[in-house]
Amino acid sequence: xxxxxxxxxxxxxxxxxxxxxxxxxxxxxxxxxxxxxxxxxxxxxxxxxxxxxxxxxxxxxxxxxxxxxxxxxxxxxxxxxxxxxxxxxxxxxxxxxxxxxxxxxxxxxxxxxxxxxxxxxxxxxxxxxxxxxxxxxxxxxxxxxxxxxxxxxxxxxxxxxxxxxxxxxxxxxxxxxxxxxxxxxxxxxxxxxxxxxxxxxxxxxxxxxxxxxxxxxxxxxxxxxxxxxxxxxxxxxxxxxxxxxxxxxxxxxxxxxxxxxxxxxxx
Numbered sequence: 001x002x003x004x005x006x007x008x009x010x011x012x013x014x015x016x017x018x019x020x021x022x023x024x025x026x027x028x029x030x031x032x033x034x035x036x037x038x039x040x041x042x043x044x045x046x047x048x049x050x051x052x053x054x055x056x057x058x059x060x061x062x063x064x065x066x067x068x069x070x071x072x073x074x075x076x077x078x079x080x081x082x083x084x085x086x087x088x089x090x091x092x093x094x095x096x097x098x099x100x101x102x103x104x105x106x107x108x109x110x111x112x113x114x115x116x117x118x119x120x121x122x123x124x125x126x127x128x129x130x131x132x133x134x135x136x137x138x139x140x141x142x143x144x145x146x147x148x149x150x151x152x153x154x155x156x157x158x159x160x161x162x163x164x165x166x167x168x169x170x171x172x173x174x175x176x177x178x179x180x181x182x183x184x185x186x187x188x189x190x191x192x193x194x195x196x197x198x199x200x201x202x203x204x205x206x207x208x209x210x211x212x213x214x215x216x217x218x219x220x221x222x223x224x225x226x227x228x229x230x231x232x233x234x235x236x237x238x239x240x241x242x243x244x245x246x247x248x249x250x251x252x253x254x255x256x257x258x259x260x261x262x263x264x265x266x267x
Contacts, residue, residue, distance in 0.1 A: 001012060001019045001022065001023060001030065001035060002014075002030065002033075002204040002233075003233075004034040004038055005034055005037060005038055005094045005233065008038055008236070008238070009142075009144070009236035009237075009238045009239075010037070010038070010142065010233055010235065010236055011038060011142040011143060011213060011232070011233065011236070012228070012231070012233060012234075012235030013217065013220070013230075013231070013232040013234070014128050014231050014232075015220060015226075015229065015230040015231075015232075016227050016228060016229040016230060017065035017229050018135050018229035018230055018231050021134055021135055021229050021244045022135060022231070024103065025099070025101035025102060025134065026050075026099055026102070026104060026134070026135070028099060029097065029099060029104050032068055032070075033106075033233075036061065036064040036068065036134045037061065037066055037139065037233065039064070040056070040057060040060070040061050040235070040239050041057065041240075041241045042055050042057030042218065042239055042240050042241065043057070043240075043241045043242075043244040043246055044152055044153075044155070044156045044240055044241065044242055044244075045156070045244055045245075045246035045247075045248055045251055046100065046246070046251055047149075047152075047153070047240065048153065048156055048173075048248055049202075049246075049248040050251070051205065052111055052204070052205025052206060053111065054110050054111065055110065055200055056251065057239075058108060061094070061108065061139075062094070062108065063124050065095050065106070066095070068097075069097045070095040070096065070097045070106060071095065071096065071097070072092065072093070072094050072096070073092070073093055073096035073105075074090055074091070074092045074093075075090065075091045075092075075093065075132055076088055076089070076090045077089050077090075077091070077126070077130055077132075080237075084199055091123040091126065091127055092203060092226075093106070093107060094106070094107055094108060094125075095107070095108070096133075101134070102104065102133070103132065103133045103134060103200045104126055104134060104135045104136075105123075105127065105133045105135070105136050105137070106136075106137040106138070106139065107120045107125060107136075107137070107138050107139070108138075108139045108140075108215075109138060109139070109140045109211035110141065110211070111141070111142070111205070111206060111210050111211060112210065112211045113209065113210065113211070114209055114210060114211050114212075114213045114215040116211055116221050117138070117140075117211060117215060117224075118219065118224060119227030120136075120138055120139075120225075121136075121219060121220070121224045121228075121230075122224070122225065123136075124136030124225050124230065125225045125226070125227075125228045126229040128227075128228035128229070129228075129229075133228075134229065135228075135230070135231060136225070136228050136229070136231075137230070137231040137232075137233065138203070138216060138230070138231075138232055138233070139215060139233045139234075139235065140211050140212055140213060140216055140232075140234060140235065141206075141211070141212040141234065141235050142212075142213050142234025142235050142236045142237075143212075143214065143217050143234060144236045144238070145212070145213075145234070145236055145237045145239075145240070146206065146212040146213060146214070147237075147238075148200055149202050149206050149236040150202040150235065152240055153169075153198040153201055153202055154198040154199075155242065156198075156242070157194035157197060158194055159183050159242065159243075162193065162194050162197065163193050163194065165180060165183075168197070171247075172247070172248050173248060179200060179204065182196075182200050183196045183197050186200075188198075192262060194229030194260070213232075213234040216232055217232065217234065220232065221262050237255060
């Protein structure tokens, strides 16, 4: 199950009989997800230019899923007494697709606050209990992506020869006075500017309290979302591409324009 993704370095965990359900009733869903997710690449410039928000790479993944029918859906569950609606609860899921044998729901958590995992898992649990979905899937940053993020950002800084605040500004990056002060303090203590900046960037934007594999795995292993059949997919560091030479300023401008148009939700 998901052997193609495993070969490409993606982390996969399957829980509560999801493998049996998918292999028998949803083989087409597995093939679609392997094709779209397995083709994902994210240039390092998009990670830097997004400032920690959702990258254009993850937006390409969303569009790829939407193009084959995995679209946003708002589930409304109503309680009725003698035919009169008395209570309604809604659950919005970003990617949902109906197949001949049922419905699969999928959420992508690139870089949110980690309590969003609780929301996703509880939504899946309720929808599965109500017979609305057969399987829930969550895609997030994998262990290698999280562990190597600082090294990848540092590689970018060294490749671009970033050695001072002016070099960052020349790339179109804006930072708060607090961020500048924190980097300057580390440099004054004998550190290299590239090391200090990359460490602070990753700490600020991709810290331990954001959505990544270990936070998701911990919740699932504690039983959050149980007994909904679940598939967890971790994005590996190897999908991050170097040498693209993209302009950070152009990336930021494009993302701001898309956000204004309601196309690109941050985080």
